[in-house]
Every structure is written in structure tokens, then in C-alpha cells.
Amino acid sequence: MAWLGELPYAPGRDLDTRLAARLVAACRAACQPCQTSLAERICTEHRPTLAALAGAVYGELAGRGIDAVVSPTTRSWAPLAQAVKGGQGDDGAALAAVEAMSDAAASELLQDALDHWTVGTPLSADLVHPPAEAAPPPGRPRPSAAGTTHSHLEPDTGLLEGMLPYVPGWLIDYDLATRVVSVCWAGCESCQEALVSRVVADRATLAGLAGAIFLTLPRTARRNAPSAGPAARAWIEQAHGTAFTSRAEAALRAVAELNDEDATDLLDASLDGWANSGAAQAGIGLLGDLTDASLRRRPVDPMDTLQEAGIRVSTLDDLDLTKDIDPYHLAPNYGIFPGQTTTPEGRPLPVITLYPETDGAGIEDLERRTGWGHWDMDAMPAADPNWRLRARGAGRSLAGLVHIRPDGADDIELWRAAELVSLPQDWWDLLDQAQHVLVVGPVKEPDQNALLAAGDAGELLAVVARVEFR
Numbered sequence: 518m519a520w521l522g523e524l525p526y527a528p529g530r531d532l533d534t535r536l537a538a539r540l541v542a543a544c545r546a547a548c549q550p551c552q553t554s555l556a557e558r559i560c561t562e563h564r565p566t567l568a569a570l571a572g573a574v575y576g577e578l579a580g581r582g583i584d585a586v587v588s589p590t591t592r593s594w595a596p597l598a599q600a601v602k603g604g605q606g607d608d609g610a611a612l613a614a615v616e617a618m619s620d621a622a623a624s625e626l627l628q629d630a631l632d633h634w635t636v637g638t639p640l641s642a643d644l645v646h647p648p649a650e651a652a653p654p655p656g657r658p659r660p661s662a663a664g665t666t667h668s669h670l671e672p673d674t675g676l677l678e679g680m681l682p683y684v685p686g687w688l689i690d691y692d693l694a695t696r697v698v699s700v701c702w703a704g705c706e707s708c709q710e711a712l713v714s715r716v717v718a719d720r721a722t723l724a725g726l727a728g729a730i731f732l733t734l735p736r737t738a739r740r741n742a743p744s745a746g747p748a749a750r751a752w753i754e755q756a757h758g759t760a761f762t763s764r765a766e767a768a769l770r771a772v773a774e775l776n777d778e779d780a781t782d783l784l785d786a787s788l789d790g791w792a793n794s795g796a797a798q799a800g801i802g803l804l805g806d807l808t809d810a811s812l813r814r815r816p817v818d819p820m821d822t823l824q825e826a827g828i829r830v831s832t833l834d835d836l837d838l839t840k841d842i843d844p845y846h847l848a849p850n851y852g853i854f855p856g857q858t859t860t861p862e863g864r865p866l867p868v869i870t871l872y873p874e875t876d877g878a879g880i881e882d883l884e885r886r887t888g889w890g891h892w893d894m895d896a897m898p899a900a901d902p903n904w905r906l907r908a909r910g911a912g913r914s915l916a917g918l919v920h921i922r923p924d925g926a927d928d929i930e931l932w933r934a935a936e937l938v939s940l941p942q943d944w945w946d947l948l949d950q951a952q953h954v955l956v957v958g959p960v961k962e963p964d965q966n967a968l969l970a971a972g973d974a975g976e977l978l979a980v981v982a983r984v985e986f987r
Contacts, residue, residue, distance in 0.1 A: 526572030547950035681725030729863025730790035748779035871958025
């Protein structure tokens with residue numbers, strides 16, 4: 518992390534790069550106690566280090582595909598970092614703004630930056646010392662021109678750890694997986710060819726790399742493998758869409774039954790998917806190509822239309838409700854059940870599925886109240902940080918699913934826990950690690966088959982929400 522000191526976001530200041538490295542390591546290891554304590558130290562005692570960590574993302578990577586949902590603090594600070602990077606701003610302005618922030622605002626900026634750092638190093642040393650020739654754009658590697666220097670960075674060997682689907686009892690070689698994906702992104706064909714035989718021989722690693730691309734994305738799977746051979750295409754057809762089902766393990770195990778030629782074919786098709794994925798942009802963010810749902814227009818409220826026409830209408834806010842009446846029970850309510858999926862980048866992601874619990878709950882109600890987009894179980898839906906899944910650390914339980922206003926007050930409450938129910942440890946650990954959750958619904962009943970049926974019928978809405986631990 519020493520190269521953080523070469524960036525212009527904390528000029529002339531001593532950075533605690535060791536502390537920065539420990540915090541990033543704690544985030545990648547999903548060690549919440551260490552992450553909390555180290556983040557607090559950086560926010561309160563090491564603002565130059567915070568400015569460098571955030572500048573590495575929002576300054577150096579400006580214009581490189583970052584479109585993640587961020588806090589208002591980060592949104593207002595990022596232009597300062599971008600101006601410094603572009604040579605159009607005062608070198609000390611970005612740091613001065615960070616040092617002037619309240620602890621809460623500094624914490625928001627750091628958390629947004631760590632969403633990028635958790636995926637993988639958002640800035641590589643070649644952005645500080647660019648190589649003689651830039652890497653080719655995302656896509657399949659092509660041979661280097663004669664006489665060019667063979668040069669690419671060694672990958673961070675922890676980049677894919679915990680991101681690939683696996684079969685219990687099979688051990689994925691994350692070092693090998695990271696190296697082959699990294700050289701694929703770098704367009705280094707010679708290194709890729711040298712690693713192919715090792716990956717083909719390690720079927721657990723091949724299954725993880727292929728599964729991350731093909732288990733979740735059925736239509737993308739077909740597009741990404743136009744030239745795959747018969748055996749590879751047969752496996753892709755068997756595997757696609759199984760991420761939510763018990764068929765996923767069988768699909769992954771079937772990789773072991775392929776002969777070497779067919780396994781090489783499958784790996785080649787998988788690397789096509791990796792090369793063309795949004796993850797090829799370093800520091801793309803926790804979920805890849807997230808759109809800022811706060812910038813999307815919500816559906817027109819019919820109440821607004823009536824009021825503009827001069828028709829008097831009353832809402833719940835106009836009623837003189839006594840304290841004994843809970844507005845939550847005056848609106849349709851939902852139940853939830855947990856699940857898990859895989860992002861396009863291959864990372865596991867917790868899922869919460871909604872099903873109606875009261876009259877009036879259903880897709881029309883969700884369309885009217887939430888503004889969520891329709892989801893075909895293909896690419897990840899939009900993310901909106903104003904939707905929060907509230908979780909209680911005590912008892913590993915969930916408390917509610919709400920939408921908050923800019924002032925922090927709740928304005929939509931879709932689900933509230935009626936009792937404390939402890940969640941499975943592995944699912945809770947994933948929730949703690951991801952810090953985000955895919956919320957999808959509605960389904961007719963709390964069952965994964967009902968989820969698949971609703972997806973096939975085009976009757977699902979979805980959003981990526983943030984997890985709020987309490």
C-alpha cells in the first residue's frame with residue numbers, strides 16, 4: 518500500500534499505510550469487529566489516510582466505469598478528488614474537505630470506498646507508474662504485437678476468495694483462479710495459455726469459474742458461449758438458472774465428468790464471460806454495474822395528479838391518528854424468507870424474497886409503493902441505499918425492511934419482524950460480509966419453486982438494498 522503516498526490526495530502528509538492495509542484486509546476477511554475498530558481509528562485519527570483510500574477510488578478511477586450508489590457525502594466529495602486527478606483543482610482541497618468532515622460524514626465516505634476495496638484493489642500500481650503499453654479493452658485476450666514488452670501486474674491472490682460457487686468437499690484454488698482471471702483481464706495470452714492446463718486439471722476451480730458465469734445468468738450464458746463445443750454447451754444448458762435450486766451442486770459436480778478437451782472448451786467459454794464482465798474494470802464496486810436508483814424517477818403518484826387537478830384528497834399524514842394506531846398495519850404487509858444467489862462477478866449475495874401476508878399485498882402494490890424495476894433473474898437489478906434491511910446482531914435476527922427519506926425517517930415499511938428468529942450462521946455471515954441484500958418479490962408462497970415460477974412468468978420486482986445492523 519506504500520504507493521498510496523504517491524497519490525495527490527494527501528500531499529506532504531504521512532499516511533499510515535499499514536493501518537490502511539489492515540482495514541482492507543479485515544474487510545476482505547469479513548471480520549466485522551476488526552473492520553469497525555480500524556475504521557473508527559482512520560475516521561477519527563488518520564484523515565489523510567482516509568483521503569488517500571477514497572481518492573484511489575473516486576479520483577484515480579473517475580470515468581472508469583464506477584456507477585455505484587454512494588452516500589451524499591461521497592457524492593459531494595468525489596468531484597474534488599476528480600479535479601485533483603485532472604490537474605484542475607487544488608491538491609490540498611480534497612484533504613481539507615475530508616479533515617473538515619464530521620465523524621459521521623467521514624465514516625460514510627470510508628464505507629463507500631471500502632465497498633470497492635472489498636472486491637479487490639481498486640487501484641493498481643500501474644496507475645501510478647503506467648506501463649509502456651496499456652492493456653487492451655475488456656474482451657478475449659489477443660496476441661501481443663511483436664517486440665512489445667511482456668508486462669502485467671501480479672494479481673491480489675485473495676481477489677476471488679469466497680466469490681466462486683463451490684461444492685462441499687471440493688477445494689477451490691483461489692490463487693490459481695485469480696491468476697487466470699487476472700491475466701485474462703490483462704489480455705496476456707501467453708500467461709493464460711500457460712495456466713489453462715492447470716485449471717483444467719483442477720476441476721473444483723474450473724467448476725467455480727464456470728459456475729460464477731453460467732449458474733445465474735441463463736440468457737447471458739448463451740450469448741457468452743456462441744462458439745462452445747457440444748459438451749460445453751450441454752453443460753451450460755444444464756447449469757444455467759440453477760443457482761437458486763438444489764440442482765446447482767449436481768451441475769458443478771458434472772464438470773468432473775468432462776474429458777480434458779471438453780473441459781478446456783468450457784474454461785474458454787467461461788473466460789469469455791469473465792473477460793466481458795463488468796468486473797474487468799478494477800474497483801467496479803460490490804455488485805458491478807449498479808445504477809443510482811436515487812436518480813431514477815419514481816412512478817407518478819395518482820394523489821399528486823388529483824391534487825394538481827384541484828380535487829381535495831386526504832392521506833394518512835392528514836389523519837389525526839392516535840398513538841394506538843400503527844400506520845404499518847394500515848398498509849399491505851409482506852412476509853419474507855431468506856436465500857442466496859451469485860452476482861455476475863461470481864460473489865455470493867444474500868437474498869430476501871417477499872410474499873403477501875395481508876390483503877392488497879402483491880405486485881401492483883409493490884409497483885405503486887416502491888418504484889422497483891421488473892426483474893427477469895438475469896442481470897443484477899438497480900441498487901438503492903435508501904432501502905434498508907435492518908438486522909439485529911443480538912440473536913442473528915432481522916428486524917424489518919424499510920425505505921428511508923433523506924432526513925433518515927422511515928416512509929415505507931414493507932415488513933416488520935413479529936418475533937425474534939435466529940438465522941442460520943452461514944447465511945448471517947454472508948449478510949455481514951456482503952453488507953447488501955437482493956430483495957425480490959412478490960411470490961405466492963414462501964418457496965424457492967414459487968420464486969422460479971414468478972421469474973419465468975415475468976412477475977418479479979427487485980432492488981439491491983443495504984444492510985443496516987443495529
